[in-house]
Amino acid sequence: xxxxxxxxxxxxxxxxxxxxxxxxxxxxxxxxxxxxxxxxxxxxxxxxxxxxxxxxxxxxxxxxxxxxxxxxxxxxxxxxxxxxxxxxxxxxxxxxxxxxxxxxxxxxxxxxxxxxxxxxxxxxxxxxxxxxxxxxxxxxxxxxxxxxxxxxxxxxxxxxxxxxxxxxxxxxxxxxxxxxxxxxxxxxxxxxxxxxxxxxxxxxxxxxxxxxxxxxxxxxxxxxxxxxxxxxxxxxxxxxxxxxxxxxxxxxxxxxxxxxxxxxxxxxxxxxxxxxxxxxxxxxxxxxxxxxxxxxxxxxxxxxxxxxxxxxxxx
Ligand SMILES: [Zn+2]
Numbered sequence: 001x002x003x004x005x006x007x008x009x010x011x012x013x014x015x016x017x018x019x020x021x022x023x024x025x026x027x028x029x030x031x032x033x034x035x036x037x038x039x040x041x042x043x044x045x046x047x048x049x050x051x052x053x054x055x056x057x058x059x060x061x062x063x064x065x066x067x068x069x070x071x072x073x074x075x076x077x078x079x080x081x082x083x084x085x086x087x088x089x090x091x092x093x094x095x096x097x098x099x100x101x102x103x104x105x106x107x108x109x110x111x112x113x114x115x116x117x118x119x120x121x122x123x124x125x126x127x128x129x130x131x132x133x134x135x136x137x138x139x140x141x142x143x144x145x146x147x148x149x150x151x152x153x154x155x156x157x158x159x160x161x162x163x164x165x166x167x168x169x170x171x172x173x174x175x176x177x178x179x180x181x182x183x184x185x186x187x188x189x190x191x192x193x194x195x196x197x198x199x200x201x202x203x204x205x206x207x208x209x210x211x212x213x214x215x216x217x218x219x220x221x222x223x224x225x226x227x228x229x230x231x232x233x234x235x236x237x238x239x240x241x242x243x244x245x246x247x248x249x250x251x252x253x254x255x256x257x258x259x260x261x262x263x264x265x266x267x268x269x270x271x272x273x274x275x276x277x278x279x280x281x282x283x284x285x286x287x288x289x290x291x292x293x294x295x296x297x298x299x300x301x302x303x304x305x306x307x308x309x310x311x312x313x314x315x
Contacts, residue, residue: 219258
């Protein structure tokens with residue numbers, strides 16, 4: 001048997017038996033063994049997470065294509081989908097727990113809160129298209145529900161914050177429910193203002209919407225839309241609970257999965273305490289979206305001719 005260069009003794013010392021190997025050769029062999037083992041040691045200690053992110057696969061939460069690590073912004077790391085241009089952030093268990101709790105009684109009430117936007121969209125669709133049964137999805141603590149209710153609109157509301165739902169149930173009973181416990185009802189329109197960016201499983205929610213819409217039922221709302229480029233200074237992703245950054249393409253992908261078309265509109269100064277100019281600076285990519293069936297194609301073409309910018313102004 002050739003090639004035997006040593007035998008490991010119980011003491012751990014290698015005793016060289018075979019002849020013909022010089023000390024230099026033996027050193028070379030030992031060094032080779034050590035170098036071979038080095039590949040199992042961590043090589044790059046400076047950017048372990050980047051290496052990790054480049055080696056795992058994150059699937060797009062909208063179109064199921066493979067995303068790529070994109071960038072960090074405001075403490076969250078984002079992945080980009082090259083197929084639908086959707087951006088999604090990593091979600092820790094802690095963040096998931098916060099998302100599931102909702103924002104409680106503080107939801108929708110802060111600077112730029114969406115209350116007036118909900119009201120304006122509801123009135124537009126109610127008055128111009130006669131859509132009468134309206135669901136405010138994830139309405140938070142905005143006054144919209146109460147205002148529409150007092151006006152006699154067939155309005156329904158839901159949210160995921162336990163304290164908020166309990167409070168509303170006392171006053172409006174079954175008309176205000178937990179968003180995870182939909183009643184057996186179909187709505188003419190589901191309005192989701194400043195909601196889509198919070199969804200970890202958006203396609204599950206779109207399916208839910210579809211199951212609770214009338215045959216020509218509509219989905220409408222607002223969110224900011226990603227239009228490309230670096231997001232490190234996009235204030236919209238600063239909110240810890242914003243984990244999705246939609247693009248027009250990704251919304252189209254979601255809409256087509258429930259048989260709807262998409263129209264996007266700019267808006268003036270929707271329900272913000274800031275003057276118009278400041279609103280535009282802070283949220284330049286804010287858009288109103290409408291997801292509608294073929295029946296309303298002409299209406300939305302017409303609406304786009306009437307308004308380049310929807311006149312949603314603060315009340
Ligand atoms: Zn995608």
